[in-house]
Amino acid sequence: MHMPGVLMHWDDLRIFLTVAREGSISGAARRLNVQHSTVSRRLLVLEKSLGTRLLNRKKSGYELTSAGEELKHSATRMEMEIFDFEGTMGNQDCLLAGELHVSAINNMASTVLMPMFASFSIKNPHIQLHIEVSNKYVSLAERQADIAIRLTNDPVDTLIGARLTTIASTVYGGSAYLQQLRGSGESPRWLGVECCGFHHDWTHKACPDHSYSFFVDDTLLTVAALEQGLGLAYLPCFMGDSNAALERFCDPDPLLDLGLWLLYHPDLRHARRVVAFREHMLSQIEAQFALFEGRLPRMDMKAPAQGPG
Known part of the structure; x- marks a missing residue:
């Protein structure tokens, strides 16, 4: 997902990715061990910076919009790159x-x-x-x-x-x-x-x-x-x-x-x-x-x- 001029923070993407996987803000808050209001606020900031809705509220929870689906795939790739980077650090004396x-x-x-x-x-x-x-x-x-x-x-x-x-x-x-x-x-x-x-x-x-x-x-x-x-x-x-x-x-x-x-x-x-x-x-x-x-x-x-x- 390419949005010229848009700066996205990994912490916001990580919160969005967790909501997408859990299907609810409350579930994401429990997994991330943060307040419900924190998750809601960061999602609103992310949607505002992108200029598009990422989630639609349903009776059973949240459903990704088409933009949300695209961002989920991009964020997942970023997450995997972070894990690969961790792997390359495996032989170094890091914590x-x-x-x-x-x-x-x-x-x-x-x-x-x-x-x-x-x-x-x-x-x-x-x-x-x-x-x-x-x-x-x-x-x-x-x-x-x-x-x-x-x-x-x-x-x-x-x-x-x-x-x-x-x-x-x-x-x-x-x-x-x-x-x-x-x-x-x-x-x-x-x-x-x-x-x-x-x-x-x-x-x-x-x-x-x-x-x-x-x-x-x-x-x-x-x-x-x-x-x-x-x-x-x-x-x-x-x-x-x-x-x-x-x-x-x-x-x-x-x-x-x-x-x-x-x-x-x-x-x-x-x-x-x-x-x-x-x-x-x-x-x-x-x-x-x-x-x-x-x-x-x-x-x-x-x-x-x-x-x-």
């Missing part, structure tokens, strides 16, 4: 600084990954690390996050990154419930799990009549329900094995293994913050492979059954 947005799965971000995030933040105090939990798709191309940590065996082929480790899973229950179940010979009671597609599908296969009386939509809720003796459910081994109130109902099935990936857009491959975070996570997770792969011994574990069926 790691700036924002880094990481989207991670809630049950991992709030438990086993948090010490890793904390140590990265302590080691790099000038990086503003934003941890955003989501089990859903985020568009890295639209910069809804810089990095996504995801469980998948089929990462999106337009992204790059690193497979951090393998996550093993199996069926868990509360210790008292499993003791009662083994003694009675009754059919197991299953939790209706709707936290993710993996657990939902595995549970439906293990409990074909779908006779659930209690439902949960978050893995941390699953743990709490299992602790109350409400039935059986699938959990990643790093959660189930580290909880003294739970026991394995059966051995992990290798067919349920999932890859834990750290993914980012190819345009960020030279960004120093991204590279530093990737190397940090690879190093931290390598030290805990046994935990993630379900190979940590548990002295209190009873002999598991052969399968959930």
Whole structure:
């Protein structure tokens, strides 16, 4: 987008780009950690300097005008050039600084990954690390996050990154419930799990009549329900094995293994913050492979059954 005689500041373009991606001024203000009024004011200044409207207000948020669409493409190219410049500075003794947005799965971000995030933040105090939990798709191309940590065996082929480790899973229950179940010979009671597609599908296969009386939509809720003796459910081994109130109902099935990936857009491959975070996570997770792969011994574990069926 070429506007002769128009001087545009990168801070204003960055604000506009964030509004375009978030779809609202309030969403952009939250992401940028500034006041709503600041975003509105800077947008008005930008539109006035360009002499054209960039956004139209709709009931569902904001929609880009044709000029806004053109400016978004230009601003995105500028943003990528800044990241490329960061990459060329990689061999120089310069300070790691700036924002880094990481989207991670809630049950991992709030438990086993948090010490890793904390140590990265302590080691790099000038990086503003934003941890955003989501089990859903985020568009890295639209910069809804810089990095996504995801469980998948089929990462999106337009992204790059690193497979951090393998996550093993199996069926868990509360210790008292499993003791009662083994003694009675009754059919197991299953939790209706709707936290993710993996657990939902595995549970439906293990409990074909779908006779659930209690439902949960978050893995941390699953743990709490299992602790109350409400039935059986699938959990990643790093959660189930580290909880003294739970026991394995059966051995992990290798067919349920999932890859834990750290993914980012190819345009960020030279960004120093991204590279530093990737190397940090690879190093931290390598030290805990046994935990993630379900190979940590548990002295209190009873002999598991052969399968959930």
